[in-house]
Amino acid sequence: MTKRIPHLIDDSHVVSTGRSADVYNPSTGQVIAQVGLADADVLRQAIDAASAAYPAWRNTPPAKRAQIMFRFKQLLETHEAAIARLISEEHGKTLEDAAGELKRGIENVEYACAAPELLKGEYSRNVGPNIDAWSDFQPLGVVAGITPFNFPAMVPLWMYPLAIVCGNCFILKPSERTPSATLYIAELLNEAGLPKGVLNVVQGDKQVVDALIEAPQVKALSFVGSTPIAEYIYSEGTKRGKRVQALGGAKNHAVVLPDADLDNTVNALMGAAYGSCGERCMAISVVVAVGDQVADSLVDKLLPKIRGLNIGAGTSVGLDMGPLVSAAARDKVVGYIASGVEQGARLLLDGRDLKVRGNEAGFFVGGTLFDHVTPGMTIYQEEIFGPVLCIVRVASLEEAMALINAHEYGNGTCIFTRDGEAARLFCDEIEVGMVGVNVPLPVPVSYHSFGGWKRSLFGDLHAYGPDGVRFYTRRKSITQRWVKRKSHEAAQFAFPSNG
Ligand code: NAD
Secondary structure (H helix, E strand, C coil), X not given: CCEEECEEECCEEECCCCXXXXXXXXXXXXXXXEEECCCHHHHHHHHHHHHHHHHHHHCCCHHHHHHHHHHHHHHHHHCHXXXXXXXXXXXXXXXXXXXXXXXXXXXXXXXXXXXXXXXXXXXXXXXXXXXXXXXXXXXXXXXXXXXXXXXXXXXXXXXXXHHHHCCCEEEEECCCCCHHHHHHHHHHHHHCCCCCCCEEECCCCHHHHHHHHHCCCEEEEEEECCHHHHHHHHHXXXXXXXXXXXXXXXXXXXXXXXXXXXHHHHHHHHHHHHHHHHCCCCCEEEEEEECHHHHHHHHHHHHHHHHCCCECCCCCCCCCECCCCCHHHHHHHHHHHHHXXXXXXXXEECCCCCCCCCCCCCCCCCCXXXXXXXXXXXHHXXXXXXXXXXXXXXXXXXXXXXXXXXXXXXXXXXXECCCHXXXXXXXXXXXXXXXXXXXXXXXXXXXXXXXXXXXXXXXXXXXXXXXXXXXXXXXXXXXXXXXXXXXXXXXXXXXXXXX
């Protein structure tokens, strides 16, 4: 019998008997488990558990909440190997890549350990005679997160450690394609001493997401995933008066200027384009080469490296790249490669026929490189989410920037150059939320915040860091007067001011 992956409610496993989905090992193409898909009844149990836990958790001192996060961080580090294996088995990414995403997730736990500092509030003495004013940052109540398949450890850790230290109770809906690592990590937080019901995990698909959107007890939704779903959740959630931050898809361009150090640039591009089989929202999928000479040199240097990619089952050691997450993802990428050829791009390396010995049924596509891609092509416009790098040739930095600014997505971008003036112009005027200068994957550290512009993010606040604290709290402004005993003040009918 295949394993059935449960929900986690009130610190107990709940095995639902209704609908389920197959969970694959993408390296072998085999079903390795089934995940129960929550219905309205399971979600109700989670909401009841979170609502019951909220009053006591809200009143728990931030320093005590933070102490649990210190223990959680230690447990995550102790169990790194087990977590990396769970990620790799269901996602296909290499073990080293899986450990890397966990480390970036742990950064967010470290940030959450600063809860007493983050929640100190703002205070002004004597804003008027005998009057002091301050702002408190109070929790929202029960909040929820919906996460994508591609970072089963890191993206949930962007959300609930911070939401929880801010005093909220949390319901997490992981991707049904990669549920196990997410569940295991949530169990570790309970082991670290989190009171029952403060964090609950409901497995599921659209049905439970819609129920979360509908539930009046859920005050805020954090979403990370593709743009159409992000837009849907943002519009349906805000329509119901919820706070929503919804991070969507991407098409990240790397601009290469003629003065760039091309050997370092090519190494940076290899990891950013083909790492995790291109299944990263910050993956570089377009290289904008300024000048034909740059483009030709990049092609010469990239081709042998892409041919040399060490591709295999993610759980083996020392690989560069594993498979795509599912047969559907592989077919989609293969379809994009065909469309690039049909629309006239020059296919320099074709990963479609890759077979990995011993894992012939795995969902593999090899490293693929297109040159002479133009903005009208589907492979330029849409997010491929696979190991496909497109080279676009332009004549100037201005043309490169105009191209990026015209694209519907604005998640990440980077520029490779030794010219500080060009880099500064790029940082100032590019319409993208996260920018790298000689840094291919400019994923902000946990004490900044993560988010794209344009159709890569719906909402006002970015994820984690200072924006995360604001998202998971609401400001209460308090103005207080204590008049000296026996002093009397006359009634005042004009609007109060210091004038
Ligand atoms: P997805 O949008 O298919 O799924 C994300 C989540 O939404 C999952 O939990 C899924 O169960 C749920 N979902 C799927 N369809 C739904 C529907 N119709 N209604 C309601 N909920 C639904 O995304 P994915 O394939 O898991 O992840 C890949 C996508 O996520 C890519 O587009 C990638 O760029 C994006 N992503 C963005 C970021 C970012 O920070 N901007 C980070 C990681 C991934």
